[in-house]
Amino acid sequence: MTTSSSERGVSLGMPELPAPGYPDDVRTRLEADAREIIARYPDSRSALLPLLHLVQSEEGHVTRTGMRFCADMLDLTTAEVTAVVTFYTMYRRKPSGDYQVGVCTNTLCAVMGGDAIFEELQEHLGVGNGETTGDGKITLEHIECNAACDFAPVVMVNWEFFDNQTPASAARLVDDLRAGRPVEPTRGARLCTFKETARILAGFPDERPGAVEESGSAGPASLVGLRLARGEAAPARVVHPRDGGPHDEPQDRAVHEPSPAEHLSSHDAPQETAASDPSHPAGPTAEEGE
16 A cells, blocks of 8 residues: 555645746846946956845845846856855845844853843843844844954944943843834944845945944054054053052052053063064075975
8 A cells, every 4th residue: 555745744845936026116226236336346246245235235135036136137047146145144034123133152252241142132032043023123143253352242233333242231222223212333333224234235335424434443442452562552550469559558659651662461562573573574584495
């Protein structure tokens, strides 16, 4: 006696139909933007990454329709486009929120409290990693590194920095986002929606008045090492003996001001490198094979 595939619980299914195209008006608008992006590159396929950000700005994630559009514009197969979309985590493949809240859980941020922040937000929002709140406002995810270890633990919202966070401050942050209250990043321009961010990442200017000027530069903590490497003096610090305190010292004792060549700790001193020591230049000292 034989059994059918349905009786065995096997579903053969049907082949997936081709992705639908964009409505004519949307495609016309996107084609104009796509041609502007493609014109920036000597090889058209190099435009794939910004084109994917462009279609992501249309629907909030990269749909099959968006991938088909990119393939058509660049004369690629949809398989080639799909391989790129599935490799890079900045491309969303399912509907997501207006605000992508990413908590760094890599080593330093985790040690400084990133894991606790992520656990708090999961419980506070009632969502898991990569999930979106019911109101469509917040998508929560853990991310490997924000490249801002000197401000750990760090949370990013639509790729803008919120430094030195705690579980309580992160919970207030997402509450403000859901309530529509204004939120200012620690560094960088004021927030915009994820779709607007995707369009900027596609290479189009941020047209909000004053937003470019707000973008700023590296924060103070990021520049400490550079200042020390240049021989600039660190701020004076007074370190008291373990068995004493300020009241044990004469009131008229002058505070020692370190010179540019003096460092408070061996860890503060720039090490000799090819760039800092002219007597040991970079590069091999002998020809290859000698």
